[in-house]
Amino acid sequence: MRVVVIGAGLAGxxxxxxxxxxxxxxxxxxxSRSVGGRMATRRIGKATVDHGAQFFTVRTPAFRRRVDDWIERGLVRTWSQGFGFDDGYPRFIATEGMNSLAKDLATGLDVECSTMAFAVRRQDHQRVSPGSPWQVVIDDGSTRAADAIVITVPLPQAFALLADAAVELDESLFRTDYDRTITLLTVLDRPGVLPDPGAVQNPDATFSFICDNAVKGVSTTTAMTFHASNEWSRTNWEEDPAELLDRLEKAAVPWIGDARVLERQLKKWRFATPRTIWPDPYWATSDNRIVLAGDAFSGPRIEGAHNSGMAAAHSLIA
Ligand SMILES: Cc1cc2nc3c(=O)[nH]c(=O)nc-3n(C[C@H](O)[C@H](O)[C@H](O)COP(=O)(O)OP(=O)(O)OC[C@H]3O[C@@H](n4cnc5c(N)ncnc54)[C@H](O)[C@@H]3O)c2cc1C
Structure with missing residues (x-):
């Protein structure tokens, strides 16, 4: 079976x-130029900065097996028991940054990066016959033939891909909306002011998470990630990027302290977190040839994306 997977985030x-x-x-x-999607790590000079997902928890046996393997190979370690209080779920991090786990999974796979899927269509069998029943049209006009397609991009982007595919999507899939996140990244000349373990969650109305990547153990020099809250990000989404940088840096002063900001960057995540989760770990057409997967299906986090990707694959294998 020839399968095209669209999206090289964790689920894909x-x-x-x-x-x-x-x-x-x-x-x-x-x-994108590289794999990982929202498991994103950026190099800024000598600093290494996780600028999407910051850590993950483990609640299911399937993900436990994956994480145990990563721990055994030194790719993952426990960071903390929580932020402010212990809820019984250790927070795990990737020792080389979140993106290294995606690179590990991509080893040996055929991944075409910098290649954007533009549409999913049925093959025109009057012209192309015999052959696979589906094709993915790339934005350069080329096509990839497929017997089945697994689409792991955020749902609004998946709907756009399927616009001409004559696929009957479940109406309630369209109700899935995503929260946005605006992220400020700063490289500092010395450590900022953050409590142990180098992070705070929901400290005020502006930020939902603040982390020092050096204290976390990912960066050799101090570099802080500031995720703005859903509400702040939504309200200020359209603002000029230079203005956003100034406002976020000003709001970050209590955690930057006396340190000097050597560099700052902005990242906007339009589809950061799904607000509603589909009750099943994937959705598929009745012939099981078009499968939708990702964190909108098994939970709005790394574990959810992982388990959805697994379930999507097994629906095709079965
Ligand atoms: C700011 C932020 C903080 C987060 N923090 C945490 C956290 O601390 N812990 C946690 O567990 N989770 C966290 N998450 C959520 C977690 O990152 C996601 O749930 C998970 O990574 C989603 O994986 P995915 O494979 O479903 O989707 P994605 O990672 O979004 O993968 C989709 C991929 O599809 C690609 N793509 C999109 N359109 C096309 C196209 N047309 N053609 C080809 N490719 C395309 C994208 O480039 C991307 O690589 C966070 C997310 C964000 C944004």
Whole structure:
């Protein structure tokens, strides 16, 4: 079976790995220059900064097995028991930054980066016959043939891809909306002012999470990630980027303290977190040839994306 996976975030990579292990011929199409999606890590000079997901928890046996393997190979370690109070779930981090886990999963897979899927269509069998029933159209006009397609991009982007595919989508899928996150990244000349373990959650109305990547153990020099809250991000989304940088840096002063800001960058996540979660770990057409997966299906976090990718792959293998 020839499968095209659209999106090389965690869900797409996990799905592709399991499909390849089951003998499928798989290609992953990824529009960014690298894999990982929202498991994103950026180099700013000598600093290493996680600027999407910051940590993860483990609640299910399937993800436990994956995390145990990462821990055994030194890719993951426990960071803390929580921020302010212990809720019984250790927070795990990737020792080389979140993105390193995506790179690990991508090893040996056929990933076409810097390649944007533009549309999903049925093959025109009057012209192309015999062959795979589906094709993915790339924005350069080329196509990839597929017997099945796993789409792991955020749902509004998936709907756009399927606009001409004559696929009957479940109406309630359209109700899934996503919170936005505006993120400020700063490189400092010395440590800022953050309590142990180098992070705070929901400290005020502006920020939802603040982390010192050096204290976390990911960066060799002090670099802080400031995620603005959903409300702040939504209200200020359209504002000029230079203005956003100034306002966020001003709001960050209590945690930057006396340190000097050597560099600052802005990242806007339009589809940061799904607000409603589909009750099943994936959605598929009745013939099971178009499968939607990602964190909108198994939970708005790394574990959810992982488990959704697995379930999507197994729906095709079964
Ligand atoms: C700011 C922020 C903080 C977060 N913090 C945490 C946290 O601390 N802990 C936690 O567990 N989770 C966290 N999350 C959530 C977590 O990152 C996601 O749940 C998870 O990474 C989603 O994985 P995914 O594979 O479903 O989607 P994505 O990672 O979004 O992957 C989708 C991929 O599809 C690609 N793509 C999109 N359109 C196209 C196209 N047309 N053609 C080809 N490729 C395309 C994208 O480039 C992307 O690589 C956070 C997310 C954000 C944004």
């Amino acid at each position: 990579l996990v799905a592709a790995r399991d499909l390849v292990a089951a003998g499928a011929d798989v290609v992953i199409i990824e529009r």
